[in-house]
Amino acid sequence: MSLRPELVSQEVTCGMDTVACAREDVFEGRGLYRFLATGFSYLFSTAFVSVFLAMGFAAVVTIVTILVGVLGGFN
Secondary structure (H helix, E strand, O other): OOOOHHHHHHHHHHHHOOOHHHOOOOOOOOHHHHHHHHHHHHHHHHHHHHHHHHHHHHHHHHHHHHHHHHOOOOO
16 A cells, blocks of 8 residues: 555545446546545544644653652652
8 A cells, every 4th residue: 555645545445446446547537536535635644643643742741740740749
């Protein structure tokens, strides 16, 4: 599977509709579809990365809070 978002969408679509993807020109002339598929791919990949970073930040804050509490920083 490709790492480019627009190709991932194309491959997923072909996985769901193998008859239509048997032709090589299946995506020719479908500029709106390609535009929307690319946009949604970038949107969801950006959301995934953002959530992953937020979870990492929350984990670091939790660990620091626990360490400060254990070392008596809140007394």
